[in-house]
Amino acid sequence: MASEPEVAVTANAVLSVRDLRTHFLTRDGAVRAVDGVSFDVKRGETLCIVGESGCGKSVSALSIMRLIPENVGRSMAGSVRLEGTELTTLSERQMRAIRGNRISMIFQEPMTSLNPVLTVGAQIAESLRIHQRLPQRAAWERAVEMLAMVRIADPARRAADYPHQLSGGMRQRVMIAIALACNPQVLIADEPTTALDVTIQAQILNLMLELKQRLSTAIVLITHDLGVVAETAQRAIVMYAGRKVEEAPVAELFRNPLHPYTRGLINSIPRRTAAGRRTNIRGRLQEISGIVPSLREEIVGCAFAPRCSFAVERCSRERPALDPHAPEHLAACWEVARVAAAVR
Amino acid sequence: MTAYIVRRLLATIPVMVVVALFVFLLLHLTPGDPAAVIAGDDASPADIEAIRRKLGLDLAIWQQFVIYVGNLLRGDLGTSIFSNLPVLTLVKQRLEPSLVLAVSTLVLAIALAIPMGVLAAWKARSWIDRVVMGFSVLGFAVPVFLIGYLLIYVFAIELRWLPVQGYRPLAQGIEQTARSILLPAIALSMVYMALIARMTRASMLEVLSEDYIRTAHSKGVATIVVLLRHALKNAAVPIVTVIGIGLTLLISGVVITETVFNIPGLGRLTVDAILKRDYPIIQGLIILFAGAKVLVNLMIDISYVFFDPRIRY
Amino acid sequence: MAAVITAAVPAASSSLDWIRRNPTIVIGSTILGLFVAIALIAPWIAGDPLSFDPLNRLKRPSKEFWFGTDQFGRDVFSRVVYGTRISLIVGVSVAVIATVTGLLVGVLCGYYRRLDDIVMRVMDGLMAIPAILLAIALITLMKASLLIVVIAISIPEIPRVVRLVRSVVLSVRGLPYIEAAVASGARSRIIMTRHILPSTVAPLVVQSTYVCASAILIEAGLSFLGAGTPPEIPSWGNVISLGRAFFQISPWIIFFPGLMLAIAVLAINLVGDGLRDSLDPRIARRM
Numbered sequence: 001m002a003s004e005p006e007v008a009v010t011a012n013a014v015l016s017v018r019d020l021r022t023h024f025l026t027r028d029g030a031v032r033a034v035d036g037v038s039f040d041v042k043r044g045e046t047l048c049i050v051g052e053s054g055c056g057k058s059v060s061a062l063s064i065m066r067l068i069p070e071n072v073g074r075s076m077a078g079s080v081r082l083e084g085t086e087l088t089t090l091s092e093r094q095m096r097a098i099r100g101n102r103i104s105m106i107f108q109e110p111m112t113s114l115n116p117v118l119t120v121g122a123q124i125a126e127s128l129r130i131h132q133r134l135p136q137r138a139a140w141e142r143a144v145e146m147l148a149m150v151r152i153a154d155p156a157r158r159a160a161d162y163p164h165q166l167s168g169g170m171r172q173r174v175m176i177a178i179a180l181a182c183n184p185q186v187l188i189a190d191e192p193t194t195a196l197d198v199t200i201q202a203q204i205l206n207l208m209l210e211l212k213q214r215l216s217t218a219i220v221l222i223t224h225d226l227g228v229v230a231e232t233a234q235r236a237i238v239m240y241a242g243r244k245v246e247e248a249p250v251a252e253l254f255r256n257p258l259h260p261y262t263r264g265l266i267n268s269i270p271r272r273t274a275a276g277r278r279t280n281i282r283g284r285l286q287e288i289s290g291i292v293p294s295l296r297e298e299i300v301g302c303a304f305a306p307r308c309s310f311a312v313e314r315c316s317r318e319r320p321a322l323d324p325h326a327p328e329h330l331a332a333c334w335e336v337a338r339v340a341a342a343v344r
Numbered sequence: 345m346t347a348y349i350v351r352r353l354l355a356t357i358p359v360m361v362v363v364a365l366f367v368f369l370l371l372h373l374t375p376g377d378p379a380a381v382i383a384g385d386d387a388s389p390a391d392i393e394a395i396r397r398k399l400g401l402d403l404a405i406w407q408q409f410v411i412y413v414g415n416l417l418r419g420d421l422g423t424s425i426f427s428n429l430p431v432l433t434l435v436k437q438r439l440e441p442s443l444v445l446a447v448s449t450l451v452l453a454i455a456l457a458i459p460m461g462v463l464a465a466w467k468a469r470s471w472i473d474r475v476v477m478g479f480s481v482l483g484f485a486v487p488v489f490l491i492g493y494l495l496i497y498v499f500a501i502e503l504r505w506l507p508v509q510g511y512r513p514l515a516q517g518i519e520q521t522a523r524s525i526l527l528p529a530i531a532l533s534m535v536y537m538a539l540i541a542r543m544t545r546a547s548m549l550e551v552l553s554e555d556y557i558r559t560a561h562s563k564g565v566a567t568i569v570v571l572l573r574h575a576l577k578n579a580a581v582p583i584v585t586v587i588g589i590g591l592t593l594l595i596s597g598v599v600i601t602e603t604v605f606n607i608p609g610l611g612r613l614t615v616d617a618i619l620k621r622d623y624p625i626i627q628g629l630i631i632l633f634a635g636a637k638v639l640v641n642l643m644i645d646i647s648y649v650f651f652d653p654r655i656r657y
Numbered sequence: 658m659a660a661v662i663t664a665a666v667p668a669a670s671s672s673l674d675w676i677r678r679n680p681t682i683v684i685g686s687t688i689l690g691l692f693v694a695i696a697l698i699a700p701w702i703a704g705d706p707l708s709f710d711p712l713n714r715l716k717r718p719s720k721e722f723w724f725g726t727d728q729f730g731r732d733v734f735s736r737v738v739y740g741t742r743i744s745l746i747v748g749v750s751v752a753v754i755a756t757v758t759g760l761l762v763g764v765l766c767g768y769y770r771r772l773d774d775i776v777m778r779v780m781d782g783l784m785a786i787p788a789i790l791l792a793i794a795l796i797t798l799m800k801a802s803l804l805i806v807v808i809a810i811s812i813p814e815i816p817r818v819v820r821l822v823r824s825v826v827l828s829v830r831g832l833p834y835i836e837a838a839v840a841s842g843a844r845s846r847i848i849m850t851r852h853i854l855p856s857t858v859a860p861l862v863v864q865s866t867y868v869c870a871s872a873i874l875i876e877a878g879l880s881f882l883g884a885g886t887p888p889e890i891p892s893w894g895n896v897i898s899l900g901r902a903f904f905q906i907s908p909w910i911i912f913f914p915g916l917m918l919a920i921a922v923l924a925i926n927l928v929g930d931g932l933r934d935s936l937d938p939r940i941a942r943r944m
Contacts, residue, residue, distance in 0.1 A: 067561055100563035107562075112555040117577045117652060127563045162653040178563060362782025370794055481930070485923035487874055489881055489897060490915030497908055508905070596789035600878050603901075614790070618797050618884045626794055634785040 013040040014218050015064070015103070015186050018079040022056075022063045025073035032295045033059040035242035036078075041186060044216045046209070048229040048250070050265065051239035054292050057222045060239075061188045065105050066095050083185060101131040104179040108191040110171035114163035120147070120174045121159030127181045146177040150207060169200035173207065180211060187212070188220045193228070205232055226269050230254060235328075238262045241293050241303035244322065248329040258331035260308045260339055264288035302333070310335045310342075349646060356638045363634045367627045368412050372405060382425065382623050395425060399624070421628030426620055431628035434613060441511045442598055442609030444521060448529040449594060453536040454587065460537070461544020461583075462571055465552060476541055483538025488597050492531040492604035499527060509606040528605040532597045536590050543586040547579035554578070580651040588644035595633050679935055685927030692921055696742040703738035706731065706891045718909050725909040727899060736891040737914050743892035744873045744921060747807055751872035752865040754811040759818025760861060764849060766819065767826025777823075780816040788813035789875060793884045801887045810875050814868050821864055825857045859936040866929030870922045877918050893918045 022034040034056040041047050049057045062068050064080050080087040082103055107113045115123060124143035128134045147155035150173040163171055179187055193201035209232060212219050221232060229236050229250060236253050238246040246259040257263045290307035305315040314334055322332040379396035400408055421431040464476035500508040506527055512520035552575055560574045602611030617625035648655045676683050709729045718725040724733035766773040795809035829835060838848050879885030880894025888895055893914040900910030
C-alpha cells in the first residue's frame with residue numbers, strides 16, 4: 001500500500017475516519033468501492049465529499065454508518081471513531097444505539113426514503129422513542145416540534161399525514177427532522193437535494209445550514225455538485241475511484257485546485273454569463289474525457305492517469321502520495337507543480 | 345368508500361348470473377335425458393317421470409331458468425331428490441364442521457406461514473431460506489390425502505395422541521372439537537402455508553430492498569421492528585391477495601379432507617350427493633361456494649385500505 | 658454494485674454451466690424422464706394390474722409384492738406402475754387442451770375488445786367455481802370415462818390461461834412496434850401471428866407446466882372421491898380410493914401411490930419453477 005501520511009488529528013475532530021476500505025466480493029473478483037480513505041470532521045463544521053457517481057462517496061457514508069448488509073459479500077477495514085468511540089468494532093446492538101442518535105444520515109431520494117405506510121409523525125417519533133425512551137405521547141409532541149423546526153406549516157396536522165400526501169421538498173424536510181430528532185453530533189447527507197426541484201434545493205440546503213448552527217451538528221455533505229460545495233462547506237474532499245485525491249478548505253480548493261481531476265470538475269461547472277448563456281469561466285463548458293476506471297482490478301499508479309492530460313509515465317506505475325502542498329491542502333498527484341503552473 | 349363497496353357488490357351480480365346460468369345449463373346441456381341421468385342406470389320409467397316432474401323438466405327451458413333464478417333469489421337453493429329436504433337445510437346441518445375446519449386451517453396457515461416467509465426473506469439464501477422454500481415446494485406437491493393419512497398413521501394409530509377420524513361438535517366442548525380438528529387442519533393447511541410462505545417471502549424480499557428500510561436502519565431501529573413494523577405492513581397487499589386466491593384451494597381441499605377424516609361437513613355432503621347423483625345438492629353447493637368466494641374476494645379488496653394508506657376508494 | 662459483467666464462456670463448458678445455473682430444471686426433468694420411462698415399459702416391469710388373487714389379499718410389501726397387495730389380492734406395484742400412464746396422460750392432455758384453448762380465446766379477447774367484455778364475464782363466473790366442484794359436476798352428468806375426466810379438469814383451468822394470455826397481449830399491444838405495424842396497415846391476422854403470439858410463448862410454457870401438475874393432483878383427488886376416472890382403470894387416485902377402507906391394517910395401498918403422485922407433481926413443479934426463473938424474470942416476480 002502506498003504510504004499515506006496521517007492527516008494531522010485535530011483535537012476537535014468529532015468524527016475521524018482512517019484508511020477506510022470497503023470491498024465487495026463478486027463472482028468476478030473484488031470491487032474496491034472505497035480503497036483507503038481517511039478524513040476528519042471537526043465539531044460543527046460542514047465538510048463536503050465531492051466526486052462523480054461511482055467514486056465511492058455513498059459507500060463511504062454507508063460504511064461509516066455500518067449500513068451495508070454483510071450478505072452482499074462486503075468486506076470492511078479501517079477505523080471510524082465518533083468522539084473517541086471506535087464504531088467498527090461495536091456489536092450490532094451497540095451500533096444501533098448510536099445510529100440515529102449520535103450520528104444520523106439523510107438520503108438522496110426523499111420520495112422513497114420514507115415509509116409509505118407510517119405517518120411522518122410516527123416516523124420521527126420512532127427515533128425519540130428508541131434513543132430517548134420518550135413515552136408515545138411525548139415522542140409525538142416532540143415530533144410535531146421537529147416538524148415546526150424544519151418549517152413545515154401546520155405541523156400538528158401534518159404529523160398525521162402519510163408521506164404520499166407531502167411534496168418532495170416537504171419529505172426531505174421530514175427526513176431532516178428524523179435525522180436531527182436526537183440532536184446528533186454528525187449528520188451525513190448523501191446528495192440531499194439532487195432529486196429536488198432547483199428552487200427547493202436552496203431552501204433545503206439553507207435549512208440544513210441553519211439547523212447546523214442552532215444544534216452545532218457537524219455535517220458531512222456528499223454531492224457531485226461543486227456549486228453546492230462553494231455555497232455550503234468550509235472544507236472539501238475530492239474522491240476518485242474509491243480514493244481521496246485532494247482535500248482543502250473550500251476557498252483554497254476553488255482558487256488553487258492541485259489535482260487535475262479537481263480542475264476538470266471545476267471547469268465543468270456551468271456559469272451564467274451576462275448574456276444568459278450557460279458557460280464556464282473560459283466561455284465553454286468542458287467535460288472530462290474518458291470514463292471512470294473499473295474498480296474490479298487493482299489499480300496500479302494513479303487511477304486518474306488514463307484520463308489525465310498531465311499524466312507522465314510514472315503516473316501509471318506508482319501511486320502518488322497524498323502530500324500537503326499548502327496549509328491544510330493535500331493532493332495526490334505526481335505533477336502538482338505542473339498542474340499549479342498551468343493556466344486554467 | 346361506501347360507494348365503492350356498493351359498486352363492487354353490483355359488479356358481483358354478472359359473475360353470479362354466469363355461475364347460475366352455468367349451473368342451470370349443466371343439467372340441460374348434457375347428452376340424453378337429465379332426468380334419466382339423475383335417476384341412474386337402474387331406474388324404472390316411472391322413477392324417471394317422477395324426477396322430471398319434480399325438477400320441472402317438463403317446462404320450456406327458459407321457463408325453467410326463470411323459475412330457477414327466482415328460487416335462488418328467494419334463498420331457495422333447491423330440494424334434495426332423495427331426502428326431500430331443502431338444500432339450504434342440509435347445508436345448515438353440515439355447516440359447522442366445515443366452517444370450523446376452514447377457519448382453523450386459515451388461522452394455522454397464516455400464523456405459521458407469514459413468520460416463515462418473513463424469516464426466509466430476512467435470511468435470504470441462508471439455510472433457513474432453503475428449508476422454507478423446500479417446504480413450500482413440497483407443500484405444493486404432496487396431495488392433501490397423503491398428508492392426511494400420514495398424520496393419522498403417526499399421531500392417531502401409532503402414537504394414539506389424537507382421534508383417528510370423525511368430528512366432535514362445538515356443543516360437546518371446545519377441547520374435544522380442537523382435538524378432532526387438529527390433524528385435518530394441519531393436513532389441509534400445508535398447501536395453503538406453502539402458498540402464503542412463498543408470497544410472503546417474495547413480497548418481503550422486494551420491500552426489504554426499498555430505501556425506507558435503509559432509513560429505518562439508519563435510525564437505529566431493531567431488526568425485528570424493521571421486519572414487522574416497517575417491512576411486513578408494506579408487503580401485506582400481495583400476501584392478503586394470495587390468501588384470497590388460496591381460498592379456492594381451501595374449498596377443494598375441504599371436500600377431500602372431510603373424506604379422509606370422515607368429517608360430516610359440506611364436503612361429505614358433496615361427495616354423498618355425487619355418489620347418489622342428488623343433483624340439486626351439487627348445484628346448490630356450487631352456487632354457495634362460488635358466492636362465498638366472490639364475497640371473500642370483495643372483502644379482501646376492501647381490506648387493502650387498512651394496509652396501504654395510498655389506496656383510497 | 659449491481660452490474661455484473663458476464664465473462665465470455667468457452668462453448669465447451671456452457672452446457673455444464675447451464676446445468677449448474679438451472680439445477681431445478683435438471684433434477685425435475687430427470688425424475689420426469691424416469692416416470693415417462695416407467696409408463697412406457699410398464700408391461701415389461703409390472704404384472705397384470707387387474708387380475709384378482711383371493712389367496713394374496715392385503716399382503717404386506719415383500720419380495721414378491723414390492724408394494725403389497727390390495728383387498729382383491731391385486732399387486733399394488735403393478736397398479737401404481739400402470740397408474741403412471743394415466744396420470745401422465747391426464748396431465749399432458751389437460752395442459753395441451755387448456756393451453757391451446759386458453760391461448761385462442763385469450764388472443765382473440767386481447768385483440769377484439771368487444772368480444773373481451775362478454776368472454777371475460779364468463780371467465781370470471783367460471784373462476785368463481787372451485788375447480789374440483791366444477792369437474793365433479795361435469796363428470797357426474799356424463800358417463801364417466803378418461804376423456805370426460807380430461808375435459809372436465811381442463812375447463813376450470815382455461816380461465817387462468819385466458820387471463821394470462823390476455824394480459825400479455827394487452828401489454829404487447831400497447832408497445833410502439835405493434836402500433837407501428839397497425840399504422841402501416843398490416844392485417845390483424847399477420848399482426849397476431851407474427852408479433853403477438855411469440856411473446857405469449859414463454860409465460861404459456863411456464864403456465865402449462867403448472868396446469869399439468871395441478872391436473873394430475875385434481876384427477877387423483879376426483880378419483881379419490883369416487884367421482885373421477887372409472888374405478889376399473891388403475892389410476893393412482895383410484896388405487897388410493899380403494900385403500901381407504903383398509904387404511905388402518907394396510908396403509909401401503911395408500912402410501913405408495915400417494916408417494917408416486919407427490920414425486921411426479923414435485924418434479925413437474927421443479928421444471929416449472931426452473932423455466933419460470935430462467936425464461937422470464939418479470940413473471941418470476943409476479944408468480
